[in-house]
Amino acid sequence: MEITSITFLIPVILLGTLHPLLRALAWRQAALAGLNLVCAAILLRTWPAAAALLAFLASGYAMALLLRRRPRRAYLAGYLLLLVGTFAYLKNYSFLELLLPSGLLGRGLVWVGISYMLFRQIHFLVDQYQGNDDPLDPWTYLHYQISIFSLVSGPITRYQDFHEDWHRLEPTWASRAELLTAYARIWIGVIKVLALGALCNHLYILAEPLWTAGSSLTELQRWSRAACMFYAYPLYIYFNFSGYCDIVIGLGRLYGLRVPENFHKPFLSRNMIEFWTRWHITLGAWIKDYLYTPALRATLTWFPRTGANLAFACYFLAFFVAGVWHGSSWNFVLYGLLQGLGVSAAKLWEMFLTRWLGREGHQAYLASRPLRWAATGFNFHYFCLTCVVFGLNVPALRQLAATLTARP
Amino acid sequence: MEPYRFITRMAQRRFWPTLAAVLLVQVLALLLLLAQSGAPLLVYQGF
Numbered sequence: 453m454e455i456t457s458i459t460f461l462i463p464v465i466l467l468g469t470l471h472p473l474l475r476a477l478a479w480r481q482a483a484l485a486g487l488n489l490v491c492a493a494i495l496l497r498t499w500p501a502a503a504a505l506l507a508f509l510a511s512g513y514a515m516a517l518l519l520r521r522r523p524r525r526a527y528l529a530g531y532l533l534l535l536v537g538t539f540a541y542l543k544n545y546s547f548l549e550l551l552l553p554s555g556l557l558g559r560g561l562v563w564v565g566i567s568y569m570l571f572r573q574i575h576f577l578v579d580q581y582q583g584n585d586d587p588l589d590p591w592t593y594l595h596y597q598i599s600i601f602s603l604v605s606g607p608i609t610r611y612q613d614f615h616e617d618w619h620r621l622e623p624t625w626a627s628r629a630e631l632l633t634a635y636a637r638i639w640i641g642v643i644k645v646l647a648l649g650a651l652c653n654h655l656y657i658l659a660e661p662l663w664t665a666g667s668s669l670t671e672l673q674r675w676s677r678a679a680c681m682f683y684a685y686p687l688y689i690y691f692n693f694s695g696y697c698d699i700v701i702g703l704g705r706l707y708g709l710r711v712p713e714n715f716h717k718p719f720l721s722r723n724m725i726e727f728w729t730r731w732h733i734t735l736g737a738w739i740k741d742y743l744y745t746p747a748l749r750a751t752l753t754w755f756p757r758t759g760a761n762l763a764f765a766c767y768f769l770a771f772f773v774a775g776v777w778h779g780s781s782w783n784f785v786l787y788g789l790l791q792g793l794g795v796s797a798a799k800l801w802e803m804f805l806t807r808w809l810g811r812e813g814h815q816a817y818l819a820s821r822p823l824r825w826a827a828t829g830f831n832f833h834y835f836c837l838t839c840v841v842f843g844l845n846v847p848a849l850r851q852l853a854a855t856l857t858a859r860p
Numbered sequence: 861m862e863p864y865r866f867i868t869r870m871a872q873r874r875f876w877p878t879l880a881a882v883l884l885v886q887v888l889a890l891l892l893l894l895a896q897s898g899a900p901l902l903v904y905q906g907f
Contacts, residue, residue: 458893629871629878636867636882642889646896698864 453494455604455699456645464600465638468706472623480621484595484707491600501563504542511535512573513593519580520588528581532574539570545780565603567777571738572597576611578742586615601704605696607714607734614709621708630705637702644695652688655680656843662855663848669855678856686839690718693732719835722827723801724794725767727835735774743770764799768792782846790838 453460467487474480496502515531540548543566576593596614597603624631659681661669669677694715704711718731728736747766752759775788806814817823844852871878 456893458890461893628875629868632871632875632878632882633864633868636885637864639882639885639889640864642893643885646889646892650896 453491455696456642461638461642461699464703465635465706468703471707472625477619477621480623480708481618484621484709485591488595488598488600488603492598492603495564495603505563508569508573509594509597512577512597513590515577516580516588516593519577523581523583525581528577531577535570535573539566542566543780545776546782547785565605568602568606568608569597571608571735571742571777572602572611574742575608575738579611584612586612592618599709601700601707601709601711605693606732607697607700607712608738609712609734613712617709623708624705634702634705637698637705641695641698641702644691644698646695649688649691649695652684652691655684656688659684663844663852674856678852682836682840685843686836689839689842690715690731719832720828721831722824723798723831724771724791724834725798725802727831728771728795739770739774743773761803764796764803767799768796771795778842783841783844783849786846787838787841790841794834794838 455461464487467483471480471483474483492505493502496505511531515527518527576596580588592615593611595618596609596611599609599614602609624634659677662674662677662681697711697714701711701713712734714733716730716733718727721727721730728739744766747769748759748763751762751766755762769792771794772788772792775791776784778784778787802814805817809817840852841849867878867882
């Protein structure tokens with residue numbers, strides 16, 4: 453089942469349009485729950501995957517109950533270590549080859565959306581530990597995790613927001629303008645994925661001979677195709693992913709759920725720190741709340757005098773982990789390093805400018821339009837570079853480098 | 861931050877022209893859906 457297929461979209465849009473006709477909230481919840489369960493059953497495909505998902509959900513909910521009664525750091529830390537370890541094992545991360553004998557390596561038992569579920573689970577449990585007092589019930593938690601509008605590829609919804617929406621499911625029919633916007637977003641999303649994204653993907657595939665052995669291209673062909681790949685792949689990811697987000701945000705609105713925004717003109721960012729507040733916004737916010745801020749707090753506790761100067765190291769760590777989360781092969785480790793490097797360099801540059809120019813000078817630097825455009829252009833090209841690593845595994849990257857540096 | 865707020869504003873001011881535009885986009889999207897042979901996998905799916 454694909455979100456961008458007519459067999460999924462038409463029934464879900466029709467049901468979503470009729471959904472507000474159900475007067476009682478309980479009926480609207482039941483209809484949406486039915487949709488979630490049917491879609492989850494189709495997507496899971498195998499019994500072992502279903503059993504693993506059930507164990508994942510049951511353990512998370514049980515841990516939340518425990519943390520509400522006894523909010524002890526040891527319980528949370530122990531469970532999260534187990535959770536993240538199991539996740540790395542199931543996803544068969546390449547770096548585990550260095551740590552485990554081949555007989556013990558994971559078998560790749562994963563289900564669609566497992567990475568997003570992991571992040572939602574961590575957010576949910578950390579918030580329980582920190583004293584979140586939103587009412588807790590297994591039915592809401594189950595649909596928070598398996599909601600079809602965030603199951604496949606996010607966004608990483610917050611439990612508090614989902615809980616509020618789930619217990620209202622306000623009909624969109626209250627405003628015909630809102631209803632029209634919901635439809636428009638779905639169809640704009642479809643066009644982004646199937647036309648704009650597909651076009652960029654086609655341009656990207658044109659460059660394929662560059663990383664497949666035996667290419668006999670001229671130098672001009674090589675570099676023009678390399679340029680095609682360099683610019684087309686980031687745009688392909690953008691149209692594909694933001695189009696998907698438009699579709700699920702529009703569909704969510706039909707059913708009364710506010711799926712969070714995930715993109716806001718990301719290519720207009722002036723540095724990688726700003727970029728992560730505009731690109732995959734829910735992931736950027738998650739990284740800030742559950743990786744960067746705790747790492748910075750720990751650094752300030754351990755090094756009270758120099759801790760503030762180590763903020764860039766915390767950025768590096770947080771975005772390195774986020775990069776590795778994207779995939780299990782070695783190129784994602786490299787992608788994580790480049791992301792970490794980008795955000796920590798932006799932080800160091802900001803710290804340097806503040807010292808060099810003073811606060812007023814730094815404000816003038818930020819207000820300068822030509823400098824903003826220069827920084828935006830540089831940042832866009834840096835992101836395009838990281839996408840090269842994102843899209844190709846290490847052997848393909850080696851071949852690409854060999855092809856581009858080969859003498860005619 | 862709502863990137864498509866302008867559609868809501870347009871629909872509030874001039875509903876019927878906005879509806880016509882949305883229907884046009886819908887027809888285009890439906891043609892694309894019908895024309896595709898096997899939906900392309902979402903890049904971020906399965907992460």
